[in-house]
Amino acid sequence: MSGEVSRSGPLPDGTVDVAVVGGGVVGAAVARELAGRQSSDGRALSVALVEARSDVGDGTSKANTAILHTGFDATPGTLESRLVRRGYELLGGYAERAGIPVERTGALLVAWTGEELAALAGLADKAVKNGYRECEIVGADEVYRLVPALGPGALGGLTVPGESIICPWTTTLAFATEALSRGAAVLLNTRVKGVEHDGDGETVLVTNRGPLRARWVVNAAGLGSDRVDRMFGHERFTVTPRRGELLVFDKMARPLANRIVLPVPSSRGKGVLISPTIYGNVMLGPTAEDLRDRADTSTSEEGFAFLVDKGLTLMPALMKEDVTASYAGLRAATEHGDYQVHLDAAQRYLVLGGIRSTGLTSSMALAEHAAGLLAEAGLVTSVREDPPGPPRMPNIGEAFPRPYMCDDLIAGDPAYGTVVCFCERVTAGEIRDALASPLPPADIDGLRRRTRAMMGRCQGFFCGAEIGRRLALTKESR
Amino acid sequence: MNLVTDVAVVGGGPSGLTAAAGLAAAGLRVLVLDREREAGGIPRHSDHTGYGLRDLRTVMTGPAYARLLANRALEAGAQVRTSAMVTGWATATGGDGMHALDVTTPEGRLRVDARAVVLATGARERPRTARMVPGDRPPGVLTTGQLQNVVHLHHGRVGTRAVVVGAELVSWSAVLTLREAGCRTVLMTSEHARAESYAAFSVPGRALLRVPVATSTRVVRIGGRDAVESVEVEDLRTGERRTVPCDTVVFTGDWVPDHELARAAGLAMDPGSRSPVVDNTLATSRPGVFAVGNLVHPVDTADVAALDGRHVVRHVLAYVTGRSGTPGSGTTGSGTGRRPGIPLRAEAPFRWVSPGLVRPGAGAPPRHRILLWPDEHRAVARVVVTQDGREIARRTLPWPVSPGRVFRVPSSLLSGADPRGGPITISLG
Ligand SMILES: Cc1cc2nc3c(=O)[nH]c(=O)nc-3n(C[C@H](O)[C@H](O)[C@H](O)COP(=O)(O)OP(=O)(O)OC[C@H]3O[C@@H](n4cnc5c(N)ncnc54)[C@H](O)[C@@H]3O)c2cc1C
Ligand SMILES: Cc1cc2nc3c(=O)[nH]c(=O)nc-3n(C[C@H](O)[C@H](O)[C@H](O)COP(=O)(O)OP(=O)(O)OC[C@H]3O[C@@H](n4cnc5c(N)ncnc54)[C@H](O)[C@@H]3O)c2cc1C
Numbered sequence: 084m085s086g087e088v089s090r091s092g093p094l095p096d097g098t099v100d101v102a103v104v105g106g107g108v109v110g111a112a113v114a115r116e117l118a119g120r121q122s123s124d125g126r127a128l129s130v131a132l133v134e135a136r137s138d139v140g141d142g143t144s145k146a147n148t149a150i151l152h153t154g155f156d157a158t159p160g161t162l163e164s165r166l167v168r169r170g171y172e173l174l175g176g177y178a179e180r181a182g183i184p185v186e187r188t189g190a191l192l193v194a195w196t197g198e199e200l201a202a203l204a205g206l207a208d209k210a211v212k213n214g215y216r217e218c219e220i221v222g223a224d225e226v227y228r229l230v231p232a233l234g235p236g237a238l239g240g241l242t243v244p245g246e247s248i249i250c251p252w253t254t255t256l257a258f259a260t261e262a263l264s265r266g267a268a269v270l271l272n273t274r275v276k277g278v279e280h281d282g283d284g285e286t287v288l289v290t291n292r293g294p295l296r297a298r299w300v301v302n303a304a305g306l307g308s309d310r311v312d313r314m315f316g317h318e319r320f321t322v323t324p325r326r327g328e329l330l331v332f333d334k335m336a337r338p339l340a341n342r343i344v345l346p347v348p349s350s351r352g353k354g355v356l357i358s359p360t361i362y363g364n365v366m367l368g369p370t371a372e373d374l375r376d377r378a379d380t381s382t383s384e385e386g387f388a389f390l391v392d393k394g395l396t397l398m399p400a401l402m403k404e405d406v407t408a409s410y411a412g413l414r415a416a417t418e419h420g421d422y423q424v425h426l427d428a429a430q431r432y433l434v435l436g437g438i439r440s441t442g443l444t445s446s447m448a449l450a451e452h453a454a455g456l457l458a459e460a461g462l463v464t465s466v467r468e469d470p471p472g473p474p475r476m477p478n479i480g481e482a483f484p485r486p487y488m489c490d491d492l493i494a495g496d497p498a499y500g501t502v503v504c505f506c507e508r509v510t511a512g513e514i515r516d517a518l519a520s521p522l523p524p525a526d527i528d529g530l531r532r533r534t535r536a537m538m539g540r541c542q543g544f545f546c547g548a549e550i551g552r553r554l555a556l557t558k559e560s561r
Numbered sequence: 562m563n564l565v566t567d568v569a570v571v572g573g574g575p576s577g578l579t580a581a582a583g584l585a586a587a588g589l590r591v592l593v594l595d596r597e598r599e600a601g602g603i604p605r606h607s608d609h610t611g612y613g614l615r616d617l618r619t620v621m622t623g624p625a626y627a628r629l630l631a632n633r634a635l636e637a638g639a640q641v642r643t644s645a646m647v648t649g650w651a652t653a654t655g656g657d658g659m660h661a662l663d664v665t666t667p668e669g670r671l672r673v674d675a676r677a678v679v680l681a682t683g684a685r686e687r688p689r690t691a692r693m694v695p696g697d698r699p700p701g702v703l704t705t706g707q708l709q710n711v712v713h714l715h716h717g718r719v720g721t722r723a724v725v726v727g728a729e730l731v732s733w734s735a736v737l738t739l740r741e742a743g744c745r746t747v748l749m750t751s752e753h754a755r756a757e758s759y760a761a762f763s764v765p766g767r768a769l770l771r772v773p774v775a776t777s778t779r780v781v782r783i784g785g786r787d788a789v790e791s792v793e794v795e796d797l798r799t800g801e802r803r804t805v806p807c808d809t810v811v812f813t814g815d816w817v818p819d820h821e822l823a824r825a826a827g828l829a830m831d832p833g834s835r836s837p838v839v840d841n842t843l844a845t846s847r848p849g850v851f852a853v854g855n856l857v858h859p860v861d862t863a864d865v866a867a868l869d870g871r872h873v874v875r876h877v878l879a880y881v882t883g884r885s886g887t888p889g890s891g892t893t894g895s896g897t898g899r900r901p902g903i904p905l906r907a908e909a910p911f912r913w914v915s916p917g918l919v920r921p922g923a924g925a926p927p928r929h930r931i932l933l934w935p936d937e938h939r940a941v942a943r944v945v946v947t948q949d950g951r952e953i954a955r956r957t958l959p960w961p962v963s964p965g966r967v968f969r970v971p972s973s974l975l976s977g978a979d980p981r982g983g984p985i986t987i988s989l990g
Contacts, residue, residue, distance in 0.1 A: 494669055500666050527700065543703070543707045547703070547710065
């Protein structure tokens with residue numbers, strides 16, 4: 084039995100076992116995990132993933148630096164440290180099974196000042212405390228051998244061979260698609276506005292699409308997690324959106340950055356990194372700026388100026404290439420130094436909030452942790468006997484074969500030889516498949532996250548009209 | 562599938578098609594590869610008149626021009642494959658001096674082996690992202706290319722109030738297209754003190770369109786989360802900012818060549834135009850690889866691109882038929898009678914000059930013209946040519962220097978250059 088995606092109309096009747104509020108990477112991972120479990124009477128849990136926006140992964144989960152972190156620099160002893168480490172292993176393995184592109188590029192922390200150089204030893208120790216033993220301090224020569232395009236002045240570095248890059252879009256989509264195949268409902272355009280409790284210990288989520296009844300509720304609402312937490316009567320944390328702006332450079336720049344170049348975190352805050360992206364570009368960012376508006380993902384003049392300035396020092400050659408895209412993501416920062424994970428057994432309610440800047444990596448570990456906590460509180464479950472396995476996601480990673488290069492695919496279906504988006508080499512076959520997938524896109528941005536269409540250097544000069552037409556045709560026929 | 566041909570032409574726009582027609586007429590096997598469903602390049606969707614003046618000595622609409630050039634190439638015997646995207650260079654196996662291309666088509670992957678390659682991949686406008694305009698990122702922000710695709714090829718809709726960024730010839734083309742789609746242009750902006758092509762665009766045309774042009778103005782922000790609501794513009798003279806309500810923004814001009822294949826081949830590149838460096842025969846730094854059209858001069862009109870295509874025929878022919886034996890043709894492999902070229906440089910206010918290399922004895926460049934791209938306006942164009950500290954020519958040309966338009970200098974101004982001398986510099990006196 085496979086679940087349904089619904090974007091409009093009335094919500095399903097009846098009571099679900101678990102409603103997961105928030106369809107970001109964390110909520111999707113939780114929905115996937117719980118939909119793979121059964122209650123003590125052998126019945127698969129019924130799960131609803133409730134998302135305010137028109138697509139999953141359309142919040143912070145789509146706009147980050149997309150690094151699969153080893154957790155080497157986490158604060159030892161925190162829940163975050165543990166879950167990042169565990170999530171790194173879980174997601175790394177899952178990615179292989181589901182076809183989520185990952186590149187094991189490794190990272191290099193670069194010290195530019197005496198203070199930073201002196202901090203490297205401490206960072207190496209901290210890595211060990213976090214259970215990561217592969218870091219190595221290297222001299223300036225080695226730094227330039229590893230990343231020849233760095234600007235002058237690097238004094239030394241610390242290698243982190245395990246740091247990797249991953250496709251954040253495919254990750255959330257894979258979780259949600261698997262949740263669907265396991266019978267979960269994905270309720271989009273559904274914003275939780277309030278919470279009511281009835282006598283039977285059930286929770287009624289009041290949404291713009293009507294009520295949804297649930298026995299258990301998991302709050303994975305990201306930037307909105309504190310608000311949903313308040314709906315349950317708690318005053319535990321407040322989210323401050325911390326904006327991070329990023330510049331993505333033309334693919335021609337990729338040879339400049341074959342590994343992640345990290346700053347040394349210092350008293351002046353986290354710095355700016357340069358990273359290859361899984362799509363074959365190079366990224367520079369992020370900035371860090373506290374905002375008030377939780378929906379303000381605009382980019383700013385100041386942000387750009389700051390990044391350009393940084394880029395000129397870090398890697399002057401990069402700044403000679405054109406910028407292909409720029410965006411901003413909002414970290415769900417709180418007044419606390421760790422994830423905000425709290426269980427309220429009486430309310431049958433769990434919050435996974437304040438997942439600030441590592442949630443992509445830790446998502447599967449958070450889901451595993453959540454299932455454990457819910458079991459403690461009385462949602463006794465076991466893993467289903469033969470839950471459907473991971474979906475095989477279309478590869479949109481640059482380092483792996485894509486349809487346009489595969490003669491056998493094209494021989495079977497000429498649509499895979501018909502390139503529609505030239506810059507990103509997306510074929511008509513891939514666009515058709517995305518539009519017909521179990522979790523189809525709602526708009527051009529959704530299509531872009533599934534195929535890469537229109538995210539290239541021309542930004543639609545050549546293909547924008549054609550891709551818009553294909554999307555419109557599908558919508559009409561639905 | 563493997564195909565072997567004498568010449569592979571990458572890009573079936575005006576320049577590529579014209580080269581193909583000439584080369585096929587000269588008896589070579591020619592294969593044109595274009596990634597679009599139809600050949601013709603940009604004119605296919607530029608549905609207004611103004612094409613063909615210099616190459617065909619007549620004027621017609623873009624689509625008619627595109628069809629005509631495609632038919633001529635076919636009639637001359639060239640093979641034109643559309644929906645054929647060249648994705649990269651393969652390792653050539655066909656013997657010394659062969660080039661090989663990887664191509665994706667609905668019929669499968671092709672490998673094309675060719676004795677010579679003509680790159681004619683054109684240029685495109687820099688989108689908003691490359692211009693680093695901050696703000697919200699709603700849909701409704703386009704380039705002229707996308708706008709014309711939407712309106713002319715797909716008969717789609719745009720908004721009702723547009724701001725057009727840029728005031729080049731192409732920008733007016735955008736205004737016309739917007740008007741046709743029922744969208745009024747409420748403002749055109751130009752960072753220059755004088756609108757680039759204001760003078761060039763006919764006065765009655767301007768009056769008819771009645772578009773306000775804000776000069777010395779840049780767009781500093783786009784507002785509107787789900788749809789465009791406004792742009793914020795800054796007066797560069799006063800620093801004053803104001804908000805202009807609109808629902809569509811079109812970024813025009815600011816050309817960048819589609820140079821991916823050129824760079825992938827490791828060709829010498831011009832940092833100013835970001836084009837492959839060519840000499841007066843339109844040969845690149847790799848023997849047997851030529852480059853024509855807007856790929857080497859982003860951007861000139863279609864007829865000038867087409868005439869590049871005509872110009873290159875003789876040189877490709879010389880290369881293919883007598884690879885080692887045409888001294889002075891300037892197109893043979895290095896070392897075998899190929900004299901080193903003299904670099905041609907441009908000084909401010911010029912951003913680039915094309916060709917970037919002058920090979921003495923190899924004949925004149927296309928149309929006997931050197932092309933330059935000015936960043937500033939000058940009413941009077943006093944051109945000065947120097948070499949090794951010596952002035953070799955000085956002439957006042959009867960046309961102004963206008964940003965957003967190619968500035969042409971007769972190549973005869975270089976005739977006094979010393980063939981064994983150093984770089985030649987073109988500047989304004
Ligand atoms: C600039 C930046 C760089 C980062 N880099 C990395 C990195 O390299 N590696 C890494 O692992 N992590 C990184 N992160 C962190 C990571 O992106 C986040 O931790 C992760 O995406 C959080 O996922 P989430 O599901 O908790 O939140 P979100 O993705 O924000 O999902 C929450 C969802 O809840 C929905 N929602 C909110 N309120 C309601 C409501 N009332 N009703 C219904 N739905 C609601 C929202 O619409 C949203 O879709 C970065 C973050 C930023 C901003
Ligand atoms: C809006 C607008 C209005 C214009 N108006 C006029 C006008 O009125 N009069 C005028 O004379 N000029 C006008 N021009 C300029 C004119 O269109 C160009 O000068 C002309 O098209 C340049 O020709 P080209 O052959 O160099 O390149 P293009 O026309 O750009 O053709 C390049 C071709 O290469 C193909 N290609 C690129 N890469 C690959 C690849 N990897 N594999 C396969 N194929 C590839 C493309 O699909 C394209 O068909 C206008 C331009 C624009 C944008």
